[in-house]
Amino acid sequence: MTKQTAPIDLFFFPTPNGYKISIMLEELGVPYKVHTIHIGKGDQFRPEFLEISPNNKIPAIVDPEGPGGHPISIFESGAILKYLAQKFGELYPTDPREQVKVDEWLFWQVGGFGPMLGQNHHFALYAPEKIDYAIKRYRDETHRLYRVLDTQLRGKDYIVGSFSIADIATIGWANGYERQGIDLAEFPNVAAWLKRVNDRPAVQRGLAVKAADEQKVDLTQDDDAKKVLFNQR
CATH class of the missing domain: 1.20.1050.10 (Glutathione S-transferase Yfyf (Class Pi); Chain A, domain 2)
Structure with missing residues (x-):
């Protein structure tokens, strides 16, 4: 298994898609650092996050030890899972x-x-x-x-x-x-x-990972969050 020295940066909110990557990193046992992207507050539209995830969705990662030893950013949960599995040689077959x-x-x-x-x-x-x-x-x-x-x-x-x-x-x-x-x-x-x-x-x-402020979005109650998350052009 490839050894990871520097932590992988995980841009995360506690949703089913966010949990995919926290679970994967826990299964691999590699170091990672959680950066909360509060989707109910619009963090996903910040320019610095869009540089990493142009589709303004979580999760995303930055691996400082990417191919050739250079950093790489990845968005889309399926792409992240495949990248991590192939890099570390686990949870994805070789055949x-x-x-x-x-x-x-x-x-x-x-x-x-x-x-x-x-x-x-x-x-x-x-x-x-x-x-x-x-x-x-x-x-x-x-x-x-x-x-x-x-x-x-x-x-x-x-x-x-x-x-x-x-x-x-x-x-x-x-x-x-x-x-x-x-x-x-x-x-x-x-x-x-x-x-x-x-x-x-x-x-x-992986499922126990929380947002930094431990806030989740309750869309049955939070009208402001609905405006951020739904019906955006």
């Missing part, structure tokens, strides 16, 4: 066929499981008006995705067999199953997987 399996499920999460569950949250919990069609649309799609995951986990401890960045990418979102309207009794393989992953000490440490 090309096995790499494809992990990539499939990593991209399934970043392209579907995360965004669709996020829309579920938005229309069911945060939208100023309840649109029945939108709520049903995203609740149904959430249910379908949990069925896909449950089927994939049949006979497996982890999504592709061995614990990998695919599991790390998915766990934070899946932990919100109750607010997504999911009854885990329908998905016993997901239920067993959730317990298995959440029992990992590094996952517990």
Whole structure:
């Protein structure tokens, strides 16, 4: 495993996407420093953060010991997970066929499981008006995705067999199953997987990382945060 001397800078807020990287860094056991980007206050639009993450989203990292010994900044959680896994030679296979399996499920999460569950949250919990069609649309799609995951986990401890960045990418979102309207009794393989992953000490440490001011955004109550996060052009 590559040795990391200087801490990796993690630009973070306690969301499912932010937790992906805190969990990954804890699993790797490499030093890192948390920089809070309070998305409810608009920190993500600061010019210095946009230099690192031009899509104004967390998470992002700066590795001072990047390729060739030079710093590198990376945004997008899936790209960060792959970079860290390949740099440190863990949680991502070396066999090309096995790499494809992990990539499939990593991209399934970043392209579907995360965004669709996020829309579920938005229309069911945060939208100023309840649109029945939108709520049903995203609740149904959430249910379908949990069925896909449950089927994939049949006979497996982890999504592709061995614990990998695919599991790390998915766990934070899946932990919100109750607010997504999911009854885990329908998905016993997901239920067993959730317990298995959440029992990992590094996952517990990663999920325990807090923002500097220990503030989370309660979008059911915070109208100012809604103005920052929603309907931006």
